[in-house]
Amino acid sequence: MRHRIAVVGGGLAGLTFARVLHRHGHPVTVLERDPAPDARPPGGTLDLHEGMGRLALAKAGLLAEFQELSRPEGQAMRILDTDGTVLRDWRPRPDEVANPEIDRGQLRDLLLGPLEVRWGHGVTEVAPGTRDGVPVRFADGRQETFDLVIGADGARSRVRPALSPATPHYTGVTLVETSLDDVDTRHPDLARLVGDGSVAAYGVNRALVAQRNSGGHVKVYAQFRAPLDWHTNPDRHLGLRTDTSTGTGLGADTDADAGLGAGLDLADAEAVRSSLLALFDGWAAPLLDLLRHGTAFAHRPLHVLPVSHTWAHVPGVTLLGDAAHLMPPLGVGANLAMLDGAELAESVAASTPGGLDEAVRAFEERMWARAGRWAEITTAGLERLVSPDPAEALALFDEVQPS
Numbered sequence: 001m002r003h004r005i006a007v008v009g010g011g012l013a014g015l016t017f018a019r020v021l022h023r024h025g026h027p028v029t030v031l032e033r034d035p036a037p038d039a040r041p042p043g044g045t046l047d048l049h050e051g052m053g054r055l056a057l058a059k060a061g062l063l064a065e066f067q068e069l070s071r072p073e074g075q076a077m078r079i080l081d082t083d084g085t086v087l088r089d090w091r092p093r094p095d096e097v098a099n100p101e102i103d104r105g106q107l108r109d110l111l112l113g114p115l116e117v118r119w120g121h122g123v124t125e126v127a128p129g130t131r132d133g134v135p136v137r138f139a140d141g142r143q144e145t146f147d148l149v150i151g152a153d154g155a156r157s158r159v160r161p162a163l164s165p166a167t168p169h170y171t172g173v174t175l176v177e178t179s180l181d182d183v184d185t186r187h188p189d190l191a192r193l194v195g196d197g198s199v200a201a202y203g204v205n206r207a208l209v210a211q212r213n214s215g216g217h218v219k220v221y222a223q224f225r226a227p228l229d230w231h232t233n234p235d236r237h238l239g240l241r242t243d244t245s246t247g248t249g250l251g252a253d254t255d256a257d258a259g260l261g262a263g264l265d266l267a268d269a270e271a272v273r274s275s276l277l278a279l280f281d282g283w284a285a286p287l288l289d290l291l292r293h294g295t296a297f298a299h300r301p302l303h304v305l306p307v308s309h310t311w312a313h314v315p316g317v318t319l320l321g322d323a324a325h326l327m328p329p330l331g332v333g334a335n336l337a338m339l340d341g342a343e344l345a346e347s348v349a350a351s352t353p354g355g356l357d358e359a360v361r362a363f364e365e366r367m368w369a370r371a372g373r374w375a376e377i378t379t380a381g382l383e384r385l386v387s388p389d390p391a392e393a394l395a396l397f398d399e400v401q402p403s
C-alpha cells in the first residue's frame, strides 16, 4: 500500500518536496493556507547556490528550465559608503554562475508545474498519532489522517508544536521592505545605482540594501537594530547615531534618535517613509531616494529559531525549511529549504514498505547537522552586517565574495 503523505505549506520547501516525490511517481497532498498562488506578493529575488538550491532543482528535473529563467548577471554587487562613495563594485565574469538569481514567484511557478495544491487549506494543529495515522486539523474544523505529515509551513509553523516547544525569538534587527517598479524608465538614476544586481550601504547599526528583480522591479530593504517595540514606545532610544568619542554608536548620543518611531502607524506609508528618512538622515541623496520613491512598506522584525534546533523523533511527523531551522536571511534559507525538501522526498521514495520511519529519522539527523552549521554562520553574519562598526560588513563581503 502507498503511504498517505501530506506536506503542510506550499512554499519552497513544501513544493520542492512534492515535486521530487511526484517525479518518483508517489502521490502527495500539498496543504496550503493561501487561497490562491497569487494571494500575496511572492517576495524578492533569490540566488540559488550550487550544491543547495540548484542541486534540489536537479533532483526535481528542473535545472534546464531554471537556467532559462535565471539571471547570472544578478550576482553583481556594489557596496557604497553612506556618503555615496563606491567601496566595492563586483561584477560576475561571463562564465561566473555560482549564484544566479531568480524571482521567487518564477521559482514557485516552476516548482508548481503539474502539482495539485489544495489552496485555502490552513492547518491549525497536528494531533498525536494513533494506529490509524497522524490526524491533521483544519481551520474549518475538519480533520484528515495521514501516515506522514511534513511541516513545511514556515516561521510560525503549526506543525512544529507536535515535535518541539521551540518558538522563534527576535534577533534585535528589524527590516522594513519597500519596492520600486519600472525603475529603468521611471528612475533611471536609481536603475544605474542598483545596476544588474544589488547595491548596499552599511552604517552604524543599520544598512540599506536594494536588489534588482526581473521586469525593472527593485526591492529595497532598510535594516536596523532596534527593540521590537521601536515603533510604539516613545521612550525608546535606538542608538543609531555614531558616538564620535568612542566610534561605537551604541548607547551614546541617544537623544538624537529618541522616539523616532514613537506612535508610528505601520500601515501609514508616508509616516513609515518619514521615520526611515529620519533614521537614515545624513546618508547620500541617491540612497535616500530609494526610500523616497518606494511604494508600500512592509515591517519585518527578524526572528530566528535557536541555533541547532532539534527534537526527539516522533513517528509520522517531521519538519522542513524555516519550520525546522528559521535563521537570519543571509542568502541560504530558501536554498536549505529546497535541499531539505528534495532530500526527504528521495529518502521517502527509496524507503522500503516498513522503512518509512527509519528513512525520516536518518534524514532529520542529516538536516540538523547541516542547518546547525548554517545557523551559526548566518547568526554571526547578521551581527557583522548590522553592527556598530560598519567596517565589519565590508570585511565580511571581502571574505565571502569570489575574487
Ligand SMILES: Cc1cc2nc3c(=O)[nH]c(=O)nc-3n(C[C@H](O)[C@H](O)[C@H](O)COP(=O)(O)OP(=O)(O)OC[C@H]3O[C@@H](n4cnc5c(N)ncnc54)[C@H](O)[C@@H]3O)c2cc1C
Pocket: 008, 009, 010, 011, 012, 013, 014, 031, 032, 033, 034, 044, 045, 046, 047, 121, 122, 123, 124, 152, 153, 154, 155, 156, 157, 158, 175, 300, 320, 321, 322, 323, 329, 330, 331, 332, 333, 334, 335, 336, 337
Ligand atoms: C527579506 C528576506 C530575504 C531573503 N532572501 C533569501 C535569499 O536571497 N536566499 C535564500 O536562500 N533565502 C532567503 N531568505 C530566506 C527564505 O525566504 C526562507 O528561508 C524560505 O522562504 C523558507 O522556505 P519555506 O518553504 O521553509 O517557508 P515559507 O517560504 O515561509 O513557506 C511556508 C508556506 O507555508 C504556508 N503556511 C504557513 N502556515 C500554514 C498553515 N498553518 N497551513 C498551511 N500552510 C501554511 C505559507 O503560506 C507558505 O506558503 C530571505 C528571507 C527574507 C525574510
